[in-house]
Amino acid sequence: MIPVIDEKECTGCGTCIEICPPGAITLADGKARIAEDLCEECGFCAPECPVEAIKIPFPIKGP
Numbered sequence: 815m816i817p818v819i820d821e822k823e824c825t826g827c828g829t830c831i832e833i834c835p836p837g838a839i840t841l842a843d844g845k846a847r848i849a850e851d852l853c854e855e856c857g858f859c860a861p862e863c864p865v866e867a868i869k870i871p872f873p874i875k876g877p
């Protein structure tokens with residue numbers, strides 16, 4: 815299970831791309847897209863999104 819990007823909210827700012835440890839997020843048509851095979855399900859991206867466009871459907875790991 816990977817985070818869900820709300821494409822209506824995503825502004826394509828790139829903040830989540832910089833924060834994602836394995837580099838699983840890219841921009842596609844100006845919207846963030848998560849590569850399911852690369853995502854480690856850490857949940858770090860969601861709180862970094864300035865418009866709360868990333869929804870985490872699993873418990874976020876601790877530090």
Ligand code: SF4
Pocket residue numbers: 816817833834835836837838839848852853854855856857858859860
């Ligand atoms: S959950 Fe972690 S690995 Fe997956 S896209 Fe977000 S920051 Fe990257």
Ligand code: SF4
Pocket residue numbers: 819823824825826827828829830831845846862863864865866867868
């Ligand atoms: S941080 Fe949020 S608004 Fe910015 S690219 Fe990622 S999902 Fe989109």
